Amino acid sequence: MTISVNAKDLVSVSVGGAIVHPGFPGLPAEPYRLSADGRPFLLPTWGGIVYNVSVGDSAFGWAADCIHPGISIKAADDMKNRGLTVFACVGNTAVVMTGRAQGAKGVVTGKSGRFSEQLILHFPKSVRKEMSVGDQIVVRSVGIGMLVDGHPGVTCKSLSPTLFDVLAKRTNNGKMEIGVVATIPSHLVGAGAGLSSDAGSLHIQSTDRAALAKAGLDTLRLGDIVAFEDTDSRYNHGYLRGAVSIGIVGQTDGPRAGFGPGVTVLMTAPQGELGCFPAPDANLKTLLNLED
Template sequence: MTVTFNEADLVAVSVGGVIAHPGFPGLPAEPYRLAADGTPFLLPAWGGIVYNVSVGDKAFGWAADCIHPGVSIRGTDDGRNRGLNVFSCLGNTATVMTGQAQGSKGVVTGKSGRFSEQVIIHFPKEVRKKMAVGDQILVKSYGTGIVIEGHENIACKGLSPDLLKVLPSKVEDGILKFGTVATVPAFLVGAGAGLTSEGGSLHMQSTDKAALAEAGLDQLKLGDVVAIENTDSRYNHGYLRGAMSIGVVGQTDGPRSGYGPGMTVIMTAPKGELGTYRDASANIASLLKLEA
């Protein structure tokens, strides 16, 4: 179905950042992190240019800790970075402004971190080979302020018109429902709960592999659209019986407790106004026709 919204009222504005370098705490801190069982590990983590992981690939099983598919960018200071993270919308166009890949186009596919550290952008693999840490990326931010006509109690967050128009949807008994690959039970909601829902990500817990399998989450792919039950993300992420949020899997899992695949929430409602139905094909790689 066609979802109608206030597209004519939305403002398009530029936000930007640079390709972020993966980082560690300064010396004398150790570079190791702790897995859920207390085992120290050292694995590639978020940030930088990831050459061999893309939206549409598996979300579990990489030798990595919450890796971002494609390219990660951040603002040059905390204030600018906050603006970049809040106003970037999934489905927005990103343009490389400097370096050998200048002029290349990408698409925003996720937001990172409990504290809104980075924005995740898909570029074709051949473009990534030409890119360098520090290259400037400009995002045409368009989508903040979306209101869905007839369903005003659904709050949209970081959702572009381009993505909203292609999300599978239908109305049943007056409830607007979107197609999702799976539903994350409230007890599997991990890092990010209690923090602001304006930017950043909400993680699912993945330590209990049997629970993941029972919920049908163990085969998730990056870019899958998922429901998050009993979760109200209007102002911050919190448990609320009957609430529903919808997000996009933007980051892989990792060994740490509470940091399973990260999800960028794109819509939420508190009292049953937002519904979902099963659609195994609901992945933004195909919905947005992302070039490999």
């Protein structure tokens, strides 16, 4: 049975930003952060043009702190940036408007969390080499307001019709089920809990590596489709027994407590209307045929 959405009713509107420079806060004066066991570290972090980390690569093992694969963009002021990070949906097309890579097309692959508030885009590595910090990029946003026919209890979040169409999905006793690589138990939900679910990310706890391996999460790749157990993300991310949220791994692991791989939530439902089934190949690189 085909599961459809109200695609014909959705408005497509431009949002945009510039490739953002990686940065550090002015205070404290030193640039070091603290790992989960109290060790200071200095590693590349979010922002900029990342030349060698892409969707499809491992979410673990990089000498980095929650790095964004590909390109990170941000709008000039907070209000415009809020429009960018709320309206843009995973799977939307991004177009470079200035610089040597002008005209190149990419894809929205995720949203960054609190303190950075950036949109994450995939472009082929050959294109990234031609890009520069400050290049302007327009996103053809569409997806906000999307409803799933026959499943009124399911709320779509940051999900484009393009990506919805290619997700592995089925109906089982009236419940919509999505194919996922792994399921995240509620006790491994980390940073992002309690915050808005429209423009940020929800991180996986990864300090306890044994628990991570036991849950089958230690081999996650950037772009993997995953499910959160007992997590209601309709408005804010929070614990609710029986709720399920579906998302995409958009950022790498990091040394800080609570900041394992960051996930952009795509769908959520509070009372058993949404489920999942194993789909080991459910990765954005394959689903959208992303070029390396």
